[in-house]
Amino acid sequence: MSVTCRIVTTLRSVDGPCDVCEDVIPKGMMYCTVIIRMGTSKKTGKQKWRSDKVHLNICLSKWVILDYMRFNERKKSKGGRPKGSGMHLSDDGKAERRHLVRTRARLLRLVLATDDTERIRMLVARIEPIQVRIVEIGGPLNENLMHRDLSIRDALGAKLKEAGSHA
Numbered sequence: 001m002s003v004t005c006r007i008v009t010t011l012r013s014v015d016g017p018c019d020v021c022e023d024v025i026p027k028g029m030m031y032c033t034v035i036i037r038m039g040t041s042k043k044t045g046k047q048k049w050r051s052d053k054v055h056l057n058i059c060l061s062k063w064v065i066l067d068y069m070r071f072n073e074r075k076k077s078k079g080g081r082p083k084g085s086g087m088h089l090s091d092d093g094k095a096e097r098r099h100l101v102r103t104r105a106r107l108l109r110l111v112l113a114t115d116d117t118e119r120i121r122m123l124v125a126r127i128e129p130i131q132v133r134i135v136e137i138g139g140p141l142n143e144n145l146m147h148r149d150l151s152i153r154d155a156l157g158a159k160l161k162e163a164g165s166h167a
């Protein structure tokens, strides 16, 4: 994905510092404000923005490169156990468990996608033995490691209950 930002170019109305080199941008000089979206605030649900005032020279290029690096080095949240907290399974066990966990997730997505009770029962009948085998291999799944939205979790729970299962 490319990194985008918004640039607003203005003449400085009073002296003020550059956010890159910290030198002054004097009154009357053309400069730019770079604005990036920081995602949504978890607290308020509002979009967060960040803006920096920079010189329209090498400072702007530096800022752009820094922004690009920030974006590419940001922590990506991935599913699965944190590193170093593994389950000490053999490579075969690991591969089988991973395969089963993925199959289970795929079947659960199919459950979410349908309202047909018969189909849900059929899917659940496939999920249950997988669930049993997962536990056999490495113990129960840790719900906290699934990056599943709470509303989806509830919807799934309701559908599974309807079909009389606890997968």
Ligand SMILES: [Zn+2]
Pocket: 018, 019, 020, 021, 022, 023, 054, 055, 059
């Ligand atoms: Zn500067």
